[in-house]
Amino acid sequence: MDGYTLQEMMTIMAAREIKNDNVVLCGTGISMLAAIAAKQITAPDVVIFFETGAIDVQFGQTPLSLADPRIMTGAVRLAGLAESFAIIQNRITGRNVISILGAAQIDIYGNLNSTSLGDYSKPTVRFSGSGGGCDIGSLAGQYWVFMDLGKKRFVERLDYLTTPGFLDGAGARERAGLPGGGPAMVITNKACFRFDDTTRKMYLHSYYPGFTPESIQEEVGFEIDLSRASEAVPPTEHELYILRTVCDPERWVLK
Numbered sequence: 001m002d003g004y005t006l007q008e009m010m011t012i013m014a015a016r017e018i019k020n021d022n023v024v025l026c027g028t029g030i031s032m033l034a035a036i037a038a039k040q041i042t043a044p045d046v047v048i049f050f051e052t053g054a055i056d057v058q059f060g061q062t063p064l065s066l067a068d069p070r071i072m073t074g075a076v077r078l079a080g081l082a083e084s085f086a087i088i089q090n091r092i093t094g095r096n097v098i099s100i101l102g103a104a105q106i107d108i109y110g111n112l113n114s115t116s117l118g119d120y121s122k123p124t125v126r127f128s129g130s131g132g133g134c135d136i137g138s139l140a141g142q143y144w145v146f147m148d149l150g151k152k153r154f155v156e157r158l159d160y161l162t163t164p165g166f167l168d169g170a171g172a173r174e175r176a177g178l179p180g181g182g183p184a185m186v187i188t189n190k191a192c193f194r195f196d197d198t199t200r201k202m203y204l205h206s207y208y209p210g211f212t213p214e215s216i217q218e219e220v221g222f223e224i225d226l227s228r229a230s231e232a233v234p235p236t237e238h239e240l241y242i243l244r245t246v247c248d249p250e251r252w253v254l255k
Contacts, residue, residue: 004235006189007254008243009208010233011037014144014187020045023097025136027051028065029253031100031146036247038061041239051132053079062252096170097145099136102226105158106145108202109172109194110165110183110220112137113158120160130162137163142184149188154220166200191216191231196225204229 004012004089011034018024018038022045026032035048036059050057050071057072072078103112104127114133116123136143147153165183166172173182182200186193191207203225205217213226235243250255 004116004240005254006157006208008235008240009232010146010187010189011254012241013192013206013208013232014038014128014146015041015239017144017185018043018046018098019096019165021096023047023049025049025051025097025099027100027101028063028068028071031102031144032242033062033247033253034100037243039098040242040246053077055079057175062250064246064252077203097141099140100146101133101136101143101163102146103133103149103153103163104156105153106147106186106202107155107158107165108224109167109200110145110169110186110202111161112145112163113160114164115160116164117159123159133142133163136163136180137182138178138180139226140180142181145183145186147186147188149216149219150221151221154222156222164196170198172200190219191229193224201225206230206232209234 007030011030014034015037018035020043022043024035026035035046039046039048041092049057054072054075057071060073061070064073071209091149101112103114104117105113112133115128115129116126118124164173164176164178167176181194186202190211192205193202194205195202204213204216205228207229208212209231213229217224218224244254
């Protein structure tokens with residue numbers, strides 16, 4: 001088996017965290033690929049669903065977008081948006097629901113910006129906006145974040161708050177009346193982060209082979225706790241084989 005890419009490492013790191021009793025809400029792209037890989041490798045009973053309402057999808061080919069009809073292949077139910085958000089809040093399944101989001105910026109408390117960079121009224125970059133991001137961040141029992149590492153992304157202060165994380169620290173979500181549990185993990189192309197149970201601040205949980213905690217800190221725009229970090233185990237030959245030949249043989253996601 002050839003050496004792995006950082007994108008493959010990122011995908012496998014997420015797939016390993018998905019359990020059999022999880023229900024995973026994901027978009028297309030790498031988050032969906034991580035859920036498919038988990039279903040093929042370690043969690044055959046995981047239920048994958050999409051914001052647009054396709055529930056427990058069985059994948060033939062990898063969908064390219066939420067509008068791709070392949071996203072409905074083998075689904076046990078094609079529901080609506082309201083039902084999807086009921087699932088996100090764990091009101092239907094009684095199972096552990098994981099929602100996966102992406103963002104342009106994140107801060108130490110897991111707050112996300114997927115709206116714009118620069119001044120909101122005259123932004124340097126305008127993105128597609130919240131979509132369901134604010135609702136998911138507010139209501140989900142937990143959510144994960146997929147994004148590349150870098151100081152322009154991991155910032156001390158967001159240009160715009162799209163999705164609430166732990167706001168300004170311990171107890172802030174509760175004071176704001178947000179029922180969901182907030183961010184649980186941040187998966188990047190070089191390292192993974194979690195959040196302290198007391199302070200709610202992000203800390204380095206693992207770094208990929210070839211990197212060090214210190215090199216990770218250099219790519220984060222705020223000080224993080226490095227003391228709990230350990231080196232991640234690289235993908236096995238079996239994991240890479242399933243990822244490349246079963247999950248994404250056309251290489252539509254993995255480049």
